[in-house]
Amino acid sequence: MADKLTMVQAIQQAMKVKLQEDDRVILMGEDIGVNGGVFRATDGLLAEFGEQRVIDTPLAESGIIGTAVGMALNGLIPVVEIQFLGFIYPGFEQVVSHVSRIRMRTQGRYHAPMVIRTPYGAGIRGPELHSESVESIFVHIPGVKVVVPSTPYDAKGLLISAIEDPDPVIFLEPTKMYRAEKQEVPEGKYTVPLGQARMVREGEDVTVLAWGTMVPVALQAARKMEQERGWSADVIDLRTLYPFDRETIRQSVEKTGRVVIVHEAHRTGGVGAELISFINDEALFYLKAPIARITGYDVPVPQFSLEDAYMPDVDRVSRGIVDTMQY
Amino acid sequence: MADKLTMVQAIQQAMKVKLQEDDRVILMGEDIGVNGGVFRATDGLLAEFGEQRVIDTPLAESGIIGTAVGMALNGLIPVVEIQFLGFIYPGFEQVVSHVSRIRMRTQGRYHAPMVIRTPYGAGIRGPELHSESVESIFVHIPGVKVVVPSTPYDAKGLLISAIEDPDPVIFLEPTKMYRAEKQEVPEGKYTVPLGQARMVREGEDVTVLAWGTMVPVALQAARKMEQERGWSADVIDLRTLYPFDRETIRQSVEKTGRVVIVHEAHRTGGVGAELISFINDEALFYLKAPIARITGYDVPVPQFSLEDAYMPDVDRVSRGIVDTMQY
Amino acid sequence: MEKLFPIEQVLSPEGELKKEIDSVISGEKAVAMYKWMVINRIFDRKSVTLQRQGRIGTYAPFEGQEAAQVGSALALQENDWLFPTYRDHAAMMTYGQSMTQVLLYWKGRIEGCVPPEDKHILPPYVPIATQIPHAAGAAWASRMKGEDAAALVYFGDGATSEGDFHEGLNFASVYDAPVVFFCQNNGYAISVPVTKQMKSKTIAQKALAYDIEGVRVDGNDVFAVYMATREALERARKGEGPTLIEAVTYRYGAHTTADDPRKYREQEKEEKLRREKYDPVDRLKRYLVAQGVWDDQKEAALIKEAEEKVQKAVQEMETFRPASVADMFEHIFAEKTWNIEQQQREAVSMEEKPEERELA
Amino acid sequence: MEKLFPIEQVLSPEGELKKEIDSVISGEKAVAMYKWMVINRIFDRKSVTLQRQGRIGTYAPFEGQEAAQVGSALALQENDWLFPTYRDHAAMMTYGQSMTQVLLYWKGRIEGCVPPEDKHILPPYVPIATQIPHAAGAAWASRMKGEDAAALVYFGDGATSEGDFHEGLNFASVYDAPVVFFCQNNGYAISVPVTKQMKSKTIAQKALAYDIEGVRVDGNDVFAVYMATREALERARKGEGPTLIEAVTYRYGAHTTADDPRKYREQEKEEKLRREKYDPVDRLKRYLVAQGVWDDQKEAALIKEAEEKVQKAVQEMETFRPASVADMFEHIFAEKTWNIEQQQREAVSMEEKPEERELA
Ligand SMILES: Cc1ncc(C[n+]2csc(CCOP(=O)(O)OP(=O)(O)O)c2C)c(N)n1
Numbered sequence A, B: 001m002a003d004k005l006t007m008v009q010a011i012q013q014a015m016k017v018k019l020q021e022d023d024r025v026i027l028m029g030e031d032i033g034v035n036g037g038v039f040r041a042t043d044g045l046l047a048e049f050g051e052q053r054v055i056d057t058p059l060a061e062s063g064i065i066g067t068a069v070g071m072a073l074n075g076l077i078p079v080v081e082i083q084f085l086g087f088i089y090p091g092f093e094q095v096v097s098h099v100s101r102i103r104m105r106t107q108g109r110y111h112a113p114m115v116i117r118t119p120y121g122a123g124i125r126g127p128e129l130h131s132e133s134v135e136s137i138f139v140h141i142p143g144v145k146v147v148v149p150s151t152p153y154d155a156k157g158l159l160i161s162a163i164e165d166p167d168p169v170i171f172l173e174p175t176k177m178y179r180a181e182k183q184e185v186p187e188g189k190y191t192v193p194l195g196q197a198r199m200v201r202e203g204e205d206v207t208v209l210a211w212g213t214m215v216p217v218a219l220q221a222a223r224k225m226e227q228e229r230g231w232s233a234d235v236i237d238l239r240t241l242y243p244f245d246r247e248t249i250r251q252s253v254e255k256t257g258r259v260v261i262v263h264e265a266h267r268t269g270g271v272g273a274e275l276i277s278f279i280n281d282e283a284l285f286y287l288k289a290p291i292a293r294i295t296g297y298d299v300p301v302p303q304f305s306l307e308d309a310y311m312p313d314v315d316r317v318s319r320g321i322v323d324t325m326q327y
Numbered sequence C, D: 001m002e003k004l005f006p007i008e009q010v011l012s013p014e015g016e017l018k019k020e021i022d023s024v025i026s027g028e029k030a031v032a033m034y035k036w037m038v039i040n041r042i043f044d045r046k047s048v049t050l051q052r053q054g055r056i057g058t059y060a061p062f063e064g065q066e067a068a069q070v071g072s073a074l075a076l077q078e079n080d081w082l083f084p085t086y087r088d089h090a091a092m093m094t095y096g097q098s099m100t101q102v103l104l105y106w107k108g109r110i111e112g113c114v115p116p117e118d119k120h121i122l123p124p125y126v127p128i129a130t131q132i133p134h135a136a137g138a139a140w141a142s143r144m145k146g147e148d149a150a151a152l153v154y155f156g157d158g159a160t161s162e163g164d165f166h167e168g169l170n171f172a173s174v175y176d177a178p179v180v181f182f183c184q185n186n187g188y189a190i191s192v193p194v195t196k197q198m199k200s201k202t203i204a205q206k207a208l209a210y211d212i213e214g215v216r217v218d219g220n221d222v223f224a225v226y227m228a229t230r231e232a233l234e235r236a237r238k239g240e241g242p243t244l245i246e247a248v249t250y251r252y253g254a255h256t257t258a259d260d261p262r263k264y265r266e267q268e269k270e271e272k273l274r275r276e277k278y279d280p281v282d283r284l285k286r287y288l289v290a291q292g293v294w295d296d297q298k299e300a301a302l303i304k305e306a307e308e309k310v311q312k313a314v315q316e317m318e319t320f321r322p323a324s325v326a327d328m329f330e331h332i333f334a335e336k337t338w339n340i341e342q343q344q345r346e347a348v349s350m351e352e353k354p355e356e357r358e359l360a
């Protein structure tokens, strides 16, 4: 049986599956209990699993993540919600200095099999700091995996994988897509493996790499370019940013020789830069044109009146494809 | 008149010059007062300028940076010492959400002309978390400049520029080089401009980009390769990582067509990736070989028994040059 | 602890004085307080409506907290510093921020953050508790420079759980910074009641950790709030160090317009009770009427004036020059870096003729 | 506050009992305490020497704090959790960590972080105060699982200024987590005296902010430390919530071997005074001798035994298999990611024949 679910419903389902199946799994975060989370990702879970499993915490991100680390050391599997990615910063030290290092530091004697879930990215007209996409910071930190779903189906399957993964996972949920579309999502348990990209559309002429909110934008641009110009594109949804799926990317680049990378994050030092470097390492001389980066700009994500101008859209991605194809 | 000074002495001089010259400049940090800082960078300054200008703070990095922001709002120019870069994390939110944004958020009505100085990098057999080099995180954050000196002369001139800069500067001092060499450093005031690289050595065959501790390593490798193989290299000390010196890099790459980037930081998501992307943007088809990244590995900087294996050394850089030249 | 920190009250819910105020609050002042509370409330309700109509974005209402915000802001002097959260626009406007600016802010315009030239009013702080060390620092800087400006910093009950609350109070205490920490304990951090936020029964008692003054006041009693804040500011200016004030209050409505309080409390019942028994505006009105300084005619005139003022601000907001893409790249640095300049050109060209460029 | 939180003492500096202890501390236990203190002190001095000789890296000595660490660690039960800082190896060793491991740690070997299989002893925490929420979490998890394990977490006076101290105590208080917050107030955070660290006169009073128990003990009085910790652990296990213990003590030496305390205090004079009047080891010895359970012969035997034990650990440390480059890439993840595998190969090949590869 499969229901049509939004991404946020699919995410709720993933947690429900794991709460049912594994006693060690607990949820922690601000407003996740009776309120069901500010996006309702944990709706109904307190009622079903009780206060020992679904915990409304005080307003303190370092306290939440730090306490969760302690719980993980003692055998639990905390799934932590940070209300928005822009509010993970006060807990950043716990992520960098502990979540990512406990296994290494104790040579495997302890580990921190936890998930930090958080809404991320712009596009919902949120106030300041509700639209951050600083995924590259986490990709740079050794010891954590970084996952970004772009569909309801993937969100559920990836989140179950993340909870089951023996290592800590930063699970970034594109806020804009929480309710953007419904998709058939199987009931019960299934997984989508970490580390594997998804080929969203196949083509010959250009490779478009994207994740999260940018996947449908990339796809639309690819469709438009195919219609208007007859250029066909591989559109690849990375899904996992660390460790990313090298084979899928390499093969596509070797095939097309042209690459457009689309991300919401600031350009300088974004994950796009690492992908370019990977292609430099493994497929440089396949390139027929410089790789284009269509990204957020190197400015703080603006107040929402300028949000649309900040985020890559179909026109900007199309322009990137044109520039790359016509180089 | 010029004295032979170590880098840490040169840094002390820079602060002294500015304390003397500008009443608004104050120093804040842990143990910077009577103790003169754990590396003695502020030695003697409390005695000379008193407790109102040189302030031993409580042990709380968010408190230090946050309080400094308040002081900057109210007309002072705080020069903050974070004891080691690995301890900036608890103050990370203040850096990302405020230091870098006050000017933007108030449309220039307020700004935060402060400097955050901190020892950075490995090489002194320090305990865990005393050897971090996560400069790319700060390069990714819009609104702060990032500076790394590699010589005593530059350290003084760049720090004076940083203190005088109207924008916040993250000033990363390579711990290993604090006392590694002495150099003639003019007395009194002079500046080295932010945003300009330094051509350390000129050559024809390959471009080596480095900063901080890696500059002498890169230089030695370049010398060795010239002696052993007759290949000559441009060795460029970036000095400022944001905004970096695009002209110097571009010209060199156009000349040599071969590039080796050397940094201590983890490879994935390091500043090297951004430099590769810049070269992709501006000089891709000058490249005769993939750009080599000789970097720290994607693991937490290890306990010091393995520190040397973690850090790029002359052999590793030489290998990078060989691989690039023989591609 | 509740005994050590009783809730100070000056004006009873019935509008009766429980303490002498003449030396501190003149009749005129009391009327001014009332006017500010009414204007702010009208503004707040209008803003909620504007949000529902899609004319501004998500909005954080403060109705119910007018006495806490107005009473405290009115205790400030000209050259003081005010550090507000996203819910403290009543305080901001009372201290001098224009309504238009506040509306622009909620319309997603950065221009709405800028305060008037002659007032130190920081933009609304979104990341919880981060303003607390800023206030300590600004206050401390005043002291260093030998000025007598003080800082007043607002935050909620939830904010007291963050590390920055602790670090800010500790710094201020060590340096005797002239700052007043003003906590509006409205009982909730979004959905989380204060009883789950902390085990301690009061917030004021947290002052004991820093050996600073802690005061608990009825946050719906504008006189009590004003007097406590004024005293705290005086002590601060005299070098006697910071004060933590806990103003016990309640927000009638949702956390923001994106929130549904019925999910986590008996919204209707609670709201009704509070409005009937403890409303800060009505309380003061009862007093003023009893004093013979207020009547229906004055009330009608005030409401009319307030509505006109709000209307004018709405109009200014709606006719404000449109946001320009180029602006996004301004004020990141004093001088644009090369890559920001490059990206500005890129964005502007995109904006100007996307189709043309694209097809070029 | 100092009156509310007097420094509890059981054993006077002269070695006289000020309280009844028989029901809690047997003669045997007292001797065991003494032995641990002496062994730890001998270990500490040896480590300082090893550092001077370049045989280990920078080292953080604890001499002077033995009573605080030994007394508290001995109050733990088998299945409890111990969260130490970089200065708490006396506590770690007393609770079961091997000397060899501790030495390996200070020799820059990650292997030195691993505790014995049957004990929950976390590695030394370097980033100040970050262990405090971990202890709250581990303790809370025990409670959730219905186990009766408690957590004991160490930190210094300086650590109380960090946000994590505040957040950790708040969380623990809200959930009645069975954790004991054990602060060794040794008067300094590196060079910064506690009087500059905080305005409050005691650390114990900070418990008031969370409505938890706060206790101040003479940290050089091993009996007082033991009894206070034991009581706190008992309360914790009974579900009566956490306790903040302030153990007032002093480190005789440098902050670490990289520090020069003469820069910031009258080192010689202070040290001499403390050693003569308040030494924790001598104090207990006086008592034991007066009780007739200790004498010079036993002392000599103990010292010999301790020296041999330390010597053996040094030897084990020095003959431990050398660090391997490949190890650097292990235990980052449960399974190596492709790039870590790639880099491991790169690093190992470099290590094996750098010249050859390079010239290849
Ligand atoms: C660091 C951080 N974490 C989380 C949030 C999300 N958030 C916004 S308001 C709020 C509740 C604040 O409660 P309180 O401090 O009591 O203030 P109130 O909203 O009641 O005025 C939360 C959790 C945030 N803005 N910043």
Ligand SMILES: Cc1ncc(C[n+]2csc(CCOP(=O)(O)OP(=O)(O)O)c2C)c(N)n1
Pocket: B030, B059, B061, B083, B087, B090, D087, D126, D127, D128, D155, D156, D157, D158, D159, D160, D186, D188, D189, D190, D255
């Ligand atoms: C977050 C952080 N900031 C700074 C440091 C550097 N540092 C190491 S020990 C120390 C002083 C700690 O003092 P205290 O908590 O009193 O413990 P003690 O060393 O006296 O045992 C400092 C500042 C650190 N390790 N972590």
Ligand SMILES: [Mg+2]
Pocket: C156, C157, C158, C184, C185, C186, C187, C188, C189, C190
């Ligand atoms: Mg509240």
Ligand SMILES: [Mg+2]
Pocket: D156, D157, D158, D184, D185, D186, D187, D188, D189, D190
């Ligand atoms: Mg100390």
